[in-house]
Amino acid sequence: MDALYSQVFFPKTLGELFASWNRFPNAVPFAGGTGIIYGQEKRSLSLPSNIIALDRLDELRHITRTERYLEIGAMVRLSDILKLGKVLPQILREALSRTANPQIRNIATIGGNICYSDWKLDAACALVALDAQYELRTGASSRWISATRFSASTEEKKLNRQELFTRLRIPLEHWDYTVYRKFNANQFGTAxxxxxxxxxxxxxxxxxxxxxxxxxxxxxxxxxxxxxxxGKLLPLGKREGKAFVELWEEYIAAAPVPNAVLKTWIINFIKSTVRNLA
Ligand SMILES: Cc1cc2nc3c(=O)[nH]c(=O)nc-3n(C[C@H](O)[C@H](O)[C@H](O)COP(=O)(O)OP(=O)(O)OC[C@H]3O[C@@H](n4cnc5c(N)ncnc54)[C@H](O)[C@@H]3O)c2cc1C
Known part of the structure:
Protein backbone atom coordinates (compact mmCIF):
# COMPACT_ATOMS: atom_id res chain seq x y z
CA MET A 1 0.00 0.00 0.00
CA ASP A 2 1.24 3.55 -0.73
CA ALA A 3 2.46 5.51 2.28
CA LEU A 4 -0.04 7.84 3.91
CA TYR A 5 2.55 10.56 4.51
CA SER A 6 3.18 13.61 2.34
CA GLN A 7 5.06 12.73 -0.79
CA VAL A 8 7.26 14.77 -3.11
CA PHE A 9 7.92 13.18 -6.49
CA PHE A 10 10.74 14.15 -8.84
CA PRO A 11 9.86 12.40 -12.11
CA LYS A 12 12.38 12.54 -14.94
CA THR A 13 9.97 11.58 -17.69
CA LEU A 14 6.31 12.23 -18.36
CA GLY A 15 5.72 8.46 -18.05
CA GLU A 16 7.05 8.53 -14.47
CA LEU A 17 5.05 11.67 -13.73
CA PHE A 18 1.72 10.22 -14.79
CA ALA A 19 2.44 6.96 -12.97
CA SER A 20 2.96 8.90 -9.72
CA TRP A 21 -0.08 11.07 -10.40
CA ASN A 22 -2.17 7.95 -10.90
CA ARG A 23 -1.17 6.67 -7.49
CA PHE A 24 -1.67 10.07 -5.83
CA PRO A 25 -4.47 11.78 -7.78
CA ASN A 26 -4.54 14.80 -5.45
CA ALA A 27 -0.83 15.57 -6.03
CA VAL A 28 -0.17 19.13 -7.25
CA PRO A 29 2.36 20.03 -9.98
CA PHE A 30 5.07 22.30 -8.59
CA ALA A 31 6.91 24.40 -11.21
CA GLY A 32 8.79 27.47 -9.86
CA GLY A 33 6.64 27.48 -6.73
CA THR A 34 6.26 31.29 -6.63
CA GLY A 35 2.49 31.06 -6.98
CA ILE A 36 2.15 28.05 -4.67
CA ILE A 37 4.40 29.45 -1.91
CA TYR A 38 4.09 33.23 -2.09
CA GLY A 39 1.02 33.94 -4.13
CA GLN A 40 -2.68 33.79 -3.49
CA GLU A 41 -2.33 30.13 -2.75
CA LYS A 42 -0.29 30.88 0.41
CA ARG A 43 -3.55 31.76 2.18
CA SER A 44 -3.83 28.14 3.16
CA LEU A 45 -0.41 28.59 4.88
CA SER A 46 0.61 25.08 4.02
CA LEU A 47 1.98 23.29 1.01
CA PRO A 48 -0.20 20.74 -0.75
CA SER A 49 0.33 17.37 0.93
CA ASN A 50 1.53 15.62 -2.24
CA ILE A 51 3.70 17.41 -4.74
CA ILE A 52 4.99 16.52 -8.19
CA ALA A 53 8.10 18.63 -8.79
CA LEU A 54 8.50 19.35 -12.50
CA ASP A 55 12.05 20.64 -12.54
CA ARG A 56 13.77 17.38 -13.60
CA LEU A 57 11.58 17.04 -16.66
CA ASP A 58 14.00 18.17 -19.34
CA GLU A 59 11.39 17.64 -22.04
CA LEU A 60 9.42 20.59 -20.62
CA ARG A 61 12.39 22.95 -21.02
CA HIS A 62 12.72 22.92 -24.80
CA ILE A 63 12.43 25.99 -26.99
CA THR A 64 12.06 25.41 -30.72
CA ARG A 65 11.53 27.79 -33.58
CA THR A 66 10.26 27.24 -37.08
CA GLU A 67 9.57 29.87 -39.71
CA ARG A 68 5.98 30.21 -38.51
CA TYR A 69 5.98 29.25 -34.85
CA LEU A 70 7.87 29.52 -31.60
CA GLU A 71 7.31 26.58 -29.22
CA ILE A 72 8.16 26.96 -25.55
CA GLY A 73 8.08 24.20 -22.91
CA ALA A 74 6.04 24.70 -19.75
CA MET A 75 9.12 24.70 -17.50
CA VAL A 76 10.99 27.49 -19.30
CA ARG A 77 11.52 30.39 -16.90
CA LEU A 78 10.13 33.82 -17.72
CA SER A 79 13.67 35.28 -17.65
CA ASP A 80 14.90 32.68 -20.18
CA ILE A 81 12.02 33.51 -22.52
CA LEU A 82 12.98 37.18 -22.34
CA LYS A 83 16.54 36.23 -23.37
CA LEU A 84 15.13 35.25 -26.78
CA GLY A 85 15.01 38.99 -27.46
CA LYS A 86 13.59 40.15 -30.76
CA VAL A 87 12.48 36.66 -31.78
CA LEU A 88 9.64 37.16 -29.30
CA PRO A 89 6.62 39.13 -30.48
CA GLN A 90 6.89 42.57 -28.91
CA ILE A 91 3.62 42.29 -26.98
CA LEU A 92 4.87 39.18 -25.16
CA ARG A 93 8.26 40.77 -24.51
CA GLU A 94 6.56 43.76 -22.92
CA ALA A 95 4.18 41.62 -20.84
CA LEU A 96 6.95 39.40 -19.49
CA SER A 97 9.36 42.21 -18.78
CA ARG A 98 6.66 43.84 -16.63
CA THR A 99 5.82 40.65 -14.76
CA ALA A 100 6.83 40.76 -11.09
CA ASN A 101 10.56 41.51 -10.68
CA PRO A 102 13.82 39.96 -11.97
CA GLN A 103 14.12 37.63 -8.94
CA ILE A 104 10.63 36.18 -9.46
CA ARG A 105 11.12 35.99 -13.25
CA ASN A 106 14.26 33.91 -12.62
CA ILE A 107 12.17 31.30 -10.79
CA ALA A 108 8.66 31.51 -12.24
CA THR A 109 7.87 29.41 -15.31
CA ILE A 110 5.58 30.11 -18.22
CA GLY A 111 3.49 26.99 -17.39
CA GLY A 112 3.05 28.16 -13.79
CA ASN A 113 2.08 31.64 -14.93
CA ILE A 114 -0.56 30.28 -17.29
CA CYS A 115 -1.95 27.67 -14.88
CA TYR A 116 -1.94 29.90 -11.79
CA SER A 117 -5.48 29.57 -10.58
CA ASP A 118 -6.59 32.91 -9.16
CA TRP A 119 -5.78 35.35 -11.94
CA LYS A 120 -5.27 35.55 -15.67
CA LEU A 121 -1.77 36.93 -15.48
CA ASP A 122 0.45 39.03 -17.74
CA ALA A 123 1.63 36.29 -20.08
CA ALA A 124 -1.94 35.10 -20.67
CA CYS A 125 -2.99 38.58 -21.82
CA ALA A 126 -0.30 38.73 -24.50
CA LEU A 127 -0.75 35.09 -25.51
CA VAL A 128 -4.50 35.55 -26.08
CA ALA A 129 -3.72 38.60 -28.26
CA LEU A 130 -1.25 36.48 -30.25
CA ASP A 131 -3.71 33.58 -30.67
CA ALA A 132 -1.26 31.16 -29.05
CA GLN A 133 -2.10 27.47 -28.58
CA TYR A 134 -1.45 25.37 -25.47
CA GLU A 135 -0.65 21.65 -25.37
CA LEU A 136 -2.24 19.72 -22.48
CA ARG A 137 -1.38 16.10 -21.73
CA THR A 138 -2.64 13.28 -19.59
CA GLY A 139 -1.09 9.82 -19.26
CA ALA A 140 -3.23 8.61 -22.16
CA SER A 141 -3.83 11.59 -24.47
CA SER A 142 -2.81 15.04 -25.57
CA ARG A 143 -4.82 17.97 -26.94
CA TRP A 144 -4.25 21.52 -28.15
CA ILE A 145 -6.43 24.37 -26.95
CA SER A 146 -6.39 28.04 -27.91
CA ALA A 147 -5.11 30.51 -25.30
CA THR A 148 -8.45 32.33 -25.61
CA ARG A 149 -10.50 29.24 -24.77
CA PHE A 150 -8.16 28.19 -21.97
CA SER A 151 -8.22 31.63 -20.34
CA ALA A 152 -11.99 31.95 -20.69
CA SER A 153 -12.64 28.58 -19.01
CA THR A 154 -13.61 28.41 -15.37
CA GLU A 155 -10.85 27.11 -13.09
CA GLU A 156 -12.45 23.67 -12.78
CA LYS A 157 -12.73 23.31 -16.55
CA LYS A 158 -9.30 24.61 -17.56
CA LEU A 159 -7.41 21.41 -16.90
CA ASN A 160 -8.97 17.98 -16.66
CA ARG A 161 -8.01 15.68 -13.83
CA GLN A 162 -4.32 14.83 -13.91
CA GLU A 163 -3.75 16.95 -16.96
CA LEU A 164 -0.46 18.76 -17.41
CA PHE A 165 0.27 21.89 -19.39
CA THR A 166 3.30 20.85 -21.45
CA ARG A 167 4.11 23.54 -24.04
CA LEU A 168 2.78 26.52 -25.96
CA ARG A 169 2.95 27.47 -29.59
CA ILE A 170 3.09 31.11 -30.62
CA PRO A 171 2.52 32.17 -34.25
CA LEU A 172 5.44 34.34 -35.38
CA GLU A 173 3.47 37.02 -37.18
CA HIS A 174 4.54 40.59 -37.69
CA TRP A 175 2.59 43.27 -35.80
CA ASP A 176 3.16 46.91 -36.70
CA TYR A 177 1.55 48.54 -33.70
CA THR A 178 1.67 47.18 -30.15
CA VAL A 179 0.45 48.71 -26.89
CA TYR A 180 0.65 46.98 -23.49
CA ARG A 181 -0.49 48.63 -20.28
CA LYS A 182 -0.95 47.46 -16.69
CA PHE A 183 -3.44 48.72 -14.17
CA ASN A 184 -3.17 48.59 -10.41
CA ALA A 185 -5.52 50.33 -8.00
CA ASN A 186 -6.70 50.02 -4.46
CA GLN A 187 -10.26 50.92 -3.68
CA PHE A 188 -11.97 50.34 -0.36
CA GLY A 189 -9.12 48.05 0.68
CA THR A 190 -9.43 45.80 -2.37
CA ALA A 191 -6.73 45.62 -5.02
CA GLY A 231 -10.07 47.01 -43.37
CA LYS A 232 -10.21 50.66 -42.29
CA LEU A 233 -7.86 53.20 -43.81
CA LEU A 234 -5.33 55.03 -41.63
CA PRO A 235 -5.39 57.60 -40.17
CA LEU A 236 -8.59 56.32 -38.62
CA GLY A 237 -11.68 58.52 -39.09
CA LYS A 238 -13.44 59.96 -36.03
CA ARG A 239 -16.65 58.06 -36.75
CA GLU A 240 -14.88 54.69 -37.01
CA GLY A 241 -12.93 55.28 -33.81
CA LYS A 242 -16.11 56.28 -32.00
CA ALA A 243 -17.98 53.19 -33.22
CA PHE A 244 -15.17 50.97 -31.91
CA VAL A 245 -15.22 52.63 -28.48
CA GLU A 246 -19.03 52.42 -28.32
CA LEU A 247 -19.03 48.70 -29.11
CA TRP A 248 -16.52 48.15 -26.31
CA GLU A 249 -18.62 50.24 -23.93
CA GLU A 250 -21.61 48.01 -24.65
CA TYR A 251 -19.54 44.84 -24.34
CA ILE A 252 -17.92 45.88 -21.10
CA ALA A 253 -21.22 47.02 -19.54
CA ALA A 254 -22.39 43.41 -19.74
CA ALA A 255 -19.04 41.84 -18.80
CA PRO A 256 -18.17 40.57 -15.32
CA VAL A 257 -15.67 43.34 -14.53
CA PRO A 258 -15.70 43.71 -10.73
CA ASN A 259 -15.30 47.44 -10.48
CA ALA A 260 -16.38 50.70 -12.16
CA VAL A 261 -12.84 52.15 -11.90
CA LEU A 262 -11.49 49.22 -13.85
CA LYS A 263 -14.19 49.63 -16.51
CA THR A 264 -13.34 53.31 -16.91
CA TRP A 265 -9.66 52.48 -17.09
CA ILE A 266 -10.23 49.94 -19.90
CA ILE A 267 -12.37 52.40 -21.89
CA ASN A 268 -9.77 55.17 -21.43
CA PHE A 269 -7.08 52.80 -22.68
CA ILE A 270 -9.18 52.05 -25.78
CA LYS A 271 -9.85 55.74 -26.42
CA SER A 272 -6.16 56.62 -26.24
CA THR A 273 -5.23 53.72 -28.54
CA VAL A 274 -7.85 54.80 -31.07
CA ARG A 275 -6.62 58.42 -30.84
CA ASN A 276 -3.13 57.22 -31.75
CA LEU A 277 -4.47 55.42 -34.80
CA ALA A 278 -6.26 58.59 -35.82
C1 LIG B 1 6.08 39.10 -5.53
C2 LIG B 1 5.32 38.57 -6.71
C3 LIG B 1 4.93 39.45 -7.72
C4 LIG B 1 4.23 38.98 -8.83
N1 LIG B 1 3.87 39.86 -9.82
C5 LIG B 1 3.28 39.39 -10.95
C6 LIG B 1 2.98 40.23 -12.04
O1 LIG B 1 3.25 41.43 -12.03
N2 LIG B 1 2.39 39.68 -13.14
C7 LIG B 1 2.10 38.35 -13.22
O2 LIG B 1 1.62 37.87 -14.25
N3 LIG B 1 2.36 37.52 -12.19
C8 LIG B 1 2.93 38.01 -11.06
N4 LIG B 1 3.21 37.16 -10.03
C9 LIG B 1 2.76 35.78 -10.12
C10 LIG B 1 3.83 34.94 -10.77
O3 LIG B 1 3.95 35.30 -12.13
C11 LIG B 1 3.40 33.52 -10.64
O4 LIG B 1 3.55 33.21 -9.28
C12 LIG B 1 4.27 32.60 -11.46
O5 LIG B 1 4.21 32.90 -12.82
C13 LIG B 1 3.88 31.16 -11.24
O6 LIG B 1 4.88 30.40 -11.87
P1 LIG B 1 5.59 29.24 -11.08
O7 LIG B 1 6.48 28.53 -12.04
O8 LIG B 1 6.25 29.74 -9.84
O9 LIG B 1 4.31 28.33 -10.74
P2 LIG B 1 3.94 27.50 -9.45
O10 LIG B 1 3.79 28.38 -8.26
O11 LIG B 1 4.83 26.33 -9.29
O12 LIG B 1 2.50 26.97 -9.90
C14 LIG B 1 1.38 27.84 -9.99
C15 LIG B 1 0.13 26.98 -10.23
O13 LIG B 1 0.17 26.39 -11.51
C16 LIG B 1 0.16 24.95 -11.42
N5 LIG B 1 1.12 24.48 -12.44
C17 LIG B 1 2.40 24.88 -12.59
N6 LIG B 1 2.93 24.32 -13.70
C18 LIG B 1 1.97 23.55 -14.24
C19 LIG B 1 1.90 22.72 -15.40
N7 LIG B 1 2.95 22.58 -16.24
N8 LIG B 1 0.75 22.07 -15.67
C20 LIG B 1 -0.32 22.20 -14.84
N9 LIG B 1 -0.33 22.98 -13.73
C21 LIG B 1 0.80 23.64 -13.44
C22 LIG B 1 0.59 24.63 -10.01
O14 LIG B 1 0.05 23.40 -9.57
C23 LIG B 1 0.00 25.82 -9.25
O15 LIG B 1 -1.36 25.60 -9.01
C24 LIG B 1 3.90 37.60 -8.92
C25 LIG B 1 4.29 36.71 -7.91
C26 LIG B 1 4.99 37.17 -6.81
C27 LIG B 1 5.40 36.19 -5.75
Whole structure:
Protein backbone atom coordinates (compact mmCIF):
# COMPACT_ATOMS: atom_id res chain seq x y z
CA MET A 1 0.00 0.00 0.00
CA ASP A 2 1.24 3.55 -0.73
CA ALA A 3 2.46 5.51 2.28
CA LEU A 4 -0.04 7.84 3.91
CA TYR A 5 2.55 10.56 4.51
CA SER A 6 3.18 13.61 2.34
CA GLN A 7 5.06 12.73 -0.79
CA VAL A 8 7.26 14.77 -3.11
CA PHE A 9 7.92 13.18 -6.49
CA PHE A 10 10.74 14.15 -8.84
CA PRO A 11 9.86 12.40 -12.11
CA LYS A 12 12.38 12.54 -14.94
CA THR A 13 9.97 11.58 -17.69
CA LEU A 14 6.31 12.23 -18.36
CA GLY A 15 5.72 8.46 -18.05
CA GLU A 16 7.05 8.53 -14.47
CA LEU A 17 5.05 11.67 -13.73
CA PHE A 18 1.72 10.22 -14.79
CA ALA A 19 2.44 6.96 -12.97
CA SER A 20 2.96 8.90 -9.72
CA TRP A 21 -0.08 11.07 -10.40
CA ASN A 22 -2.17 7.95 -10.90
CA ARG A 23 -1.17 6.67 -7.49
CA PHE A 24 -1.67 10.07 -5.83
CA PRO A 25 -4.47 11.78 -7.78
CA ASN A 26 -4.54 14.80 -5.45
CA ALA A 27 -0.83 15.57 -6.03
CA VAL A 28 -0.17 19.13 -7.25
CA PRO A 29 2.36 20.03 -9.98
CA PHE A 30 5.07 22.30 -8.59
CA ALA A 31 6.91 24.40 -11.21
CA GLY A 32 8.79 27.47 -9.86
CA GLY A 33 6.64 27.48 -6.73
CA THR A 34 6.26 31.29 -6.63
CA GLY A 35 2.49 31.06 -6.98
CA ILE A 36 2.15 28.05 -4.67
CA ILE A 37 4.40 29.45 -1.91
CA TYR A 38 4.09 33.23 -2.09
CA GLY A 39 1.02 33.94 -4.13
CA GLN A 40 -2.68 33.79 -3.49
CA GLU A 41 -2.33 30.13 -2.75
CA LYS A 42 -0.29 30.88 0.41
CA ARG A 43 -3.55 31.76 2.18
CA SER A 44 -3.83 28.14 3.16
CA LEU A 45 -0.41 28.59 4.88
CA SER A 46 0.61 25.08 4.02
CA LEU A 47 1.98 23.29 1.01
CA PRO A 48 -0.20 20.74 -0.75
CA SER A 49 0.33 17.37 0.93
CA ASN A 50 1.53 15.62 -2.24
CA ILE A 51 3.70 17.41 -4.74
CA ILE A 52 4.99 16.52 -8.19
CA ALA A 53 8.10 18.63 -8.79
CA LEU A 54 8.50 19.35 -12.50
CA ASP A 55 12.05 20.64 -12.54
CA ARG A 56 13.77 17.38 -13.60
CA LEU A 57 11.58 17.04 -16.66
CA ASP A 58 14.00 18.17 -19.34
CA GLU A 59 11.39 17.64 -22.04
CA LEU A 60 9.42 20.59 -20.62
CA ARG A 61 12.39 22.95 -21.02
CA HIS A 62 12.72 22.92 -24.80
CA ILE A 63 12.43 25.99 -26.99
CA THR A 64 12.06 25.41 -30.72
CA ARG A 65 11.53 27.79 -33.58
CA THR A 66 10.26 27.24 -37.08
CA GLU A 67 9.57 29.87 -39.71
CA ARG A 68 5.98 30.21 -38.51
CA TYR A 69 5.98 29.25 -34.85
CA LEU A 70 7.87 29.52 -31.60
CA GLU A 71 7.31 26.58 -29.22
CA ILE A 72 8.16 26.96 -25.55
CA GLY A 73 8.08 24.20 -22.91
CA ALA A 74 6.04 24.70 -19.75
CA MET A 75 9.12 24.70 -17.50
CA VAL A 76 10.99 27.49 -19.30
CA ARG A 77 11.52 30.39 -16.90
CA LEU A 78 10.13 33.82 -17.72
CA SER A 79 13.67 35.28 -17.65
CA ASP A 80 14.90 32.68 -20.18
CA ILE A 81 12.02 33.51 -22.52
CA LEU A 82 12.98 37.18 -22.34
CA LYS A 83 16.54 36.23 -23.37
CA LEU A 84 15.13 35.25 -26.78
CA GLY A 85 15.01 38.99 -27.46
CA LYS A 86 13.59 40.15 -30.76
CA VAL A 87 12.48 36.66 -31.78
CA LEU A 88 9.64 37.16 -29.30
CA PRO A 89 6.62 39.13 -30.48
CA GLN A 90 6.89 42.57 -28.91
CA ILE A 91 3.62 42.29 -26.98
CA LEU A 92 4.87 39.18 -25.16
CA ARG A 93 8.26 40.77 -24.51
CA GLU A 94 6.56 43.76 -22.92
CA ALA A 95 4.18 41.62 -20.84
CA LEU A 96 6.95 39.40 -19.49
CA SER A 97 9.36 42.21 -18.78
CA ARG A 98 6.66 43.84 -16.63
CA THR A 99 5.82 40.65 -14.76
CA ALA A 100 6.83 40.76 -11.09
CA ASN A 101 10.56 41.51 -10.68
CA PRO A 102 13.82 39.96 -11.97
CA GLN A 103 14.12 37.63 -8.94
CA ILE A 104 10.63 36.18 -9.46
CA ARG A 105 11.12 35.99 -13.25
CA ASN A 106 14.26 33.91 -12.62
CA ILE A 107 12.17 31.30 -10.79
CA ALA A 108 8.66 31.51 -12.24
CA THR A 109 7.87 29.41 -15.31
CA ILE A 110 5.58 30.11 -18.22
CA GLY A 111 3.49 26.99 -17.39
CA GLY A 112 3.05 28.16 -13.79
CA ASN A 113 2.08 31.64 -14.93
CA ILE A 114 -0.56 30.28 -17.29
CA CYS A 115 -1.95 27.67 -14.88
CA TYR A 116 -1.94 29.90 -11.79
CA SER A 117 -5.48 29.57 -10.58
CA ASP A 118 -6.59 32.91 -9.16
CA TRP A 119 -5.78 35.35 -11.94
CA LYS A 120 -5.27 35.55 -15.67
CA LEU A 121 -1.77 36.93 -15.48
CA ASP A 122 0.45 39.03 -17.74
CA ALA A 123 1.63 36.29 -20.08
CA ALA A 124 -1.94 35.10 -20.67
CA CYS A 125 -2.99 38.58 -21.82
CA ALA A 126 -0.30 38.73 -24.50
CA LEU A 127 -0.75 35.09 -25.51
CA VAL A 128 -4.50 35.55 -26.08
CA ALA A 129 -3.72 38.60 -28.26
CA LEU A 130 -1.25 36.48 -30.25
CA ASP A 131 -3.71 33.58 -30.67
CA ALA A 132 -1.26 31.16 -29.05
CA GLN A 133 -2.10 27.47 -28.58
CA TYR A 134 -1.45 25.37 -25.47
CA GLU A 135 -0.65 21.65 -25.37
CA LEU A 136 -2.24 19.72 -22.48
CA ARG A 137 -1.38 16.10 -21.73
CA THR A 138 -2.64 13.28 -19.59
CA GLY A 139 -1.09 9.82 -19.26
CA ALA A 140 -3.23 8.61 -22.16
CA SER A 141 -3.83 11.59 -24.47
CA SER A 142 -2.81 15.04 -25.57
CA ARG A 143 -4.82 17.97 -26.94
CA TRP A 144 -4.25 21.52 -28.15
CA ILE A 145 -6.43 24.37 -26.95
CA SER A 146 -6.39 28.04 -27.91
CA ALA A 147 -5.11 30.51 -25.30
CA THR A 148 -8.45 32.33 -25.61
CA ARG A 149 -10.50 29.24 -24.77
CA PHE A 150 -8.16 28.19 -21.97
CA SER A 151 -8.22 31.63 -20.34
CA ALA A 152 -11.99 31.95 -20.69
CA SER A 153 -12.64 28.58 -19.01
CA THR A 154 -13.61 28.41 -15.37
CA GLU A 155 -10.85 27.11 -13.09
CA GLU A 156 -12.45 23.67 -12.78
CA LYS A 157 -12.73 23.31 -16.55
CA LYS A 158 -9.30 24.61 -17.56
CA LEU A 159 -7.41 21.41 -16.90
CA ASN A 160 -8.97 17.98 -16.66
CA ARG A 161 -8.01 15.68 -13.83
CA GLN A 162 -4.32 14.83 -13.91
CA GLU A 163 -3.75 16.95 -16.96
CA LEU A 164 -0.46 18.76 -17.41
CA PHE A 165 0.27 21.89 -19.39
CA THR A 166 3.30 20.85 -21.45
CA ARG A 167 4.11 23.54 -24.04
CA LEU A 168 2.78 26.52 -25.96
CA ARG A 169 2.95 27.47 -29.59
CA ILE A 170 3.09 31.11 -30.62
CA PRO A 171 2.52 32.17 -34.25
CA LEU A 172 5.44 34.34 -35.38
CA GLU A 173 3.47 37.02 -37.18
CA HIS A 174 4.54 40.59 -37.69
CA TRP A 175 2.59 43.27 -35.80
CA ASP A 176 3.16 46.91 -36.70
CA TYR A 177 1.55 48.54 -33.70
CA THR A 178 1.67 47.18 -30.15
CA VAL A 179 0.45 48.71 -26.89
CA TYR A 180 0.65 46.98 -23.49
CA ARG A 181 -0.49 48.63 -20.28
CA LYS A 182 -0.95 47.46 -16.69
CA PHE A 183 -3.44 48.72 -14.17
CA ASN A 184 -3.17 48.59 -10.41
CA ALA A 185 -5.52 50.33 -8.00
CA ASN A 186 -6.70 50.02 -4.46
CA GLN A 187 -10.26 50.92 -3.68
CA PHE A 188 -11.97 50.34 -0.36
CA GLY A 189 -9.12 48.05 0.68
CA THR A 190 -9.43 45.80 -2.37
CA ALA A 191 -6.73 45.62 -5.02
CA UNK A 192 -7.82 45.65 -8.66
CA UNK A 193 -5.24 44.72 -11.22
CA UNK A 194 -5.27 43.97 -14.87
CA UNK A 195 -3.47 44.39 -18.15
CA UNK A 196 -4.51 45.35 -21.67
CA UNK A 197 -2.88 44.32 -24.91
CA UNK A 198 -3.56 45.89 -28.30
CA UNK A 199 -1.91 44.70 -31.51
CA UNK A 200 -2.54 45.83 -35.06
CA UNK A 201 -1.20 44.87 -38.47
CA UNK A 202 -1.09 47.56 -41.14
CA UNK A 203 -0.77 46.87 -44.87
CA UNK A 204 -0.59 49.75 -47.33
CA UNK A 205 -2.08 52.11 -44.75
CA UNK A 206 -5.00 49.78 -44.08
CA UNK A 207 -5.65 48.07 -40.75
CA UNK A 208 -5.58 44.45 -41.83
CA UNK A 209 -5.94 42.92 -38.37
CA UNK A 210 -6.65 44.22 -34.87
CA UNK A 211 -6.79 42.45 -31.50
CA UNK A 212 -7.61 43.92 -28.12
CA UNK A 213 -7.51 41.92 -24.89
CA UNK A 214 -8.02 42.76 -21.23
CA UNK A 215 -6.96 40.29 -18.57
CA UNK A 216 -7.36 40.41 -14.83
CA UNK A 217 -9.79 38.45 -12.75
CA UNK A 218 -11.60 37.81 -16.03
CA UNK A 219 -10.44 37.78 -19.64
CA UNK A 220 -12.15 40.07 -22.16
CA UNK A 221 -11.88 40.01 -25.94
CA UNK A 222 -14.61 41.19 -28.29
CA UNK A 223 -14.12 39.91 -31.82
CA UNK A 224 -17.14 41.92 -33.12
CA UNK A 225 -15.54 45.24 -32.29
CA UNK A 226 -12.18 44.05 -33.70
CA UNK A 227 -13.96 43.26 -36.97
CA UNK A 228 -15.31 46.79 -37.39
CA UNK A 229 -11.77 48.24 -37.42
CA UNK A 230 -10.43 45.64 -39.84
CA GLY A 231 -10.07 47.01 -43.37
CA LYS A 232 -10.21 50.66 -42.29
CA LEU A 233 -7.86 53.20 -43.81
CA LEU A 234 -5.33 55.03 -41.63
CA PRO A 235 -5.39 57.60 -40.17
CA LEU A 236 -8.59 56.32 -38.62
CA GLY A 237 -11.68 58.52 -39.09
CA LYS A 238 -13.44 59.96 -36.03
CA ARG A 239 -16.65 58.06 -36.75
CA GLU A 240 -14.88 54.69 -37.01
CA GLY A 241 -12.93 55.28 -33.81
CA LYS A 242 -16.11 56.28 -32.00
CA ALA A 243 -17.98 53.19 -33.22
CA PHE A 244 -15.17 50.97 -31.91
CA VAL A 245 -15.22 52.63 -28.48
CA GLU A 246 -19.03 52.42 -28.32
CA LEU A 247 -19.03 48.70 -29.11
CA TRP A 248 -16.52 48.15 -26.31
CA GLU A 249 -18.62 50.24 -23.93
CA GLU A 250 -21.61 48.01 -24.65
CA TYR A 251 -19.54 44.84 -24.34
CA ILE A 252 -17.92 45.88 -21.10
CA ALA A 253 -21.22 47.02 -19.54
CA ALA A 254 -22.39 43.41 -19.74
CA ALA A 255 -19.04 41.84 -18.80
CA PRO A 256 -18.17 40.57 -15.32
CA VAL A 257 -15.67 43.34 -14.53
CA PRO A 258 -15.70 43.71 -10.73
CA ASN A 259 -15.30 47.44 -10.48
CA ALA A 260 -16.38 50.70 -12.16
CA VAL A 261 -12.84 52.15 -11.90
CA LEU A 262 -11.49 49.22 -13.85
CA LYS A 263 -14.19 49.63 -16.51
CA THR A 264 -13.34 53.31 -16.91
CA TRP A 265 -9.66 52.48 -17.09
CA ILE A 266 -10.23 49.94 -19.90
CA ILE A 267 -12.37 52.40 -21.89
CA ASN A 268 -9.77 55.17 -21.43
CA PHE A 269 -7.08 52.80 -22.68
CA ILE A 270 -9.18 52.05 -25.78
CA LYS A 271 -9.85 55.74 -26.42
CA SER A 272 -6.16 56.62 -26.24
CA THR A 273 -5.23 53.72 -28.54
CA VAL A 274 -7.85 54.80 -31.07
CA ARG A 275 -6.62 58.42 -30.84
CA ASN A 276 -3.13 57.22 -31.75
CA LEU A 277 -4.47 55.42 -34.80
CA ALA A 278 -6.26 58.59 -35.82
C1 LIG B 1 6.08 39.10 -5.53
C2 LIG B 1 5.32 38.57 -6.71
C3 LIG B 1 4.93 39.45 -7.72
C4 LIG B 1 4.23 38.98 -8.83
N1 LIG B 1 3.87 39.86 -9.82
C5 LIG B 1 3.28 39.39 -10.95
C6 LIG B 1 2.98 40.23 -12.04
O1 LIG B 1 3.25 41.43 -12.03
N2 LIG B 1 2.39 39.68 -13.14
C7 LIG B 1 2.10 38.35 -13.22
O2 LIG B 1 1.62 37.87 -14.25
N3 LIG B 1 2.36 37.52 -12.19
C8 LIG B 1 2.93 38.01 -11.06
N4 LIG B 1 3.21 37.16 -10.03
C9 LIG B 1 2.76 35.78 -10.12
C10 LIG B 1 3.83 34.94 -10.77
O3 LIG B 1 3.95 35.30 -12.13
C11 LIG B 1 3.40 33.52 -10.64
O4 LIG B 1 3.55 33.21 -9.28
C12 LIG B 1 4.27 32.60 -11.46
O5 LIG B 1 4.21 32.90 -12.82
C13 LIG B 1 3.88 31.16 -11.24
O6 LIG B 1 4.88 30.40 -11.87
P1 LIG B 1 5.59 29.24 -11.08
O7 LIG B 1 6.48 28.53 -12.04
O8 LIG B 1 6.25 29.74 -9.84
O9 LIG B 1 4.31 28.33 -10.74
P2 LIG B 1 3.94 27.50 -9.45
O10 LIG B 1 3.79 28.38 -8.26
O11 LIG B 1 4.83 26.33 -9.29
O12 LIG B 1 2.50 26.97 -9.90
C14 LIG B 1 1.38 27.84 -9.99
C15 LIG B 1 0.13 26.98 -10.23
O13 LIG B 1 0.17 26.39 -11.51
C16 LIG B 1 0.16 24.95 -11.42
N5 LIG B 1 1.12 24.48 -12.44
C17 LIG B 1 2.40 24.88 -12.59
N6 LIG B 1 2.93 24.32 -13.70
C18 LIG B 1 1.97 23.55 -14.24
C19 LIG B 1 1.90 22.72 -15.40
N7 LIG B 1 2.95 22.58 -16.24
N8 LIG B 1 0.75 22.07 -15.67
C20 LIG B 1 -0.32 22.20 -14.84
N9 LIG B 1 -0.33 22.98 -13.73
C21 LIG B 1 0.80 23.64 -13.44
C22 LIG B 1 0.59 24.63 -10.01
O14 LIG B 1 0.05 23.40 -9.57
C23 LIG B 1 0.00 25.82 -9.25
O15 LIG B 1 -1.36 25.60 -9.01
C24 LIG B 1 3.90 37.60 -8.92
C25 LIG B 1 4.29 36.71 -7.91
C26 LIG B 1 4.99 37.17 -6.81
C27 LIG B 1 5.40 36.19 -5.75
Missing amino acids: YTGATAFVARIQKNILSEVRLVFSGETMLRDKDSEAILT
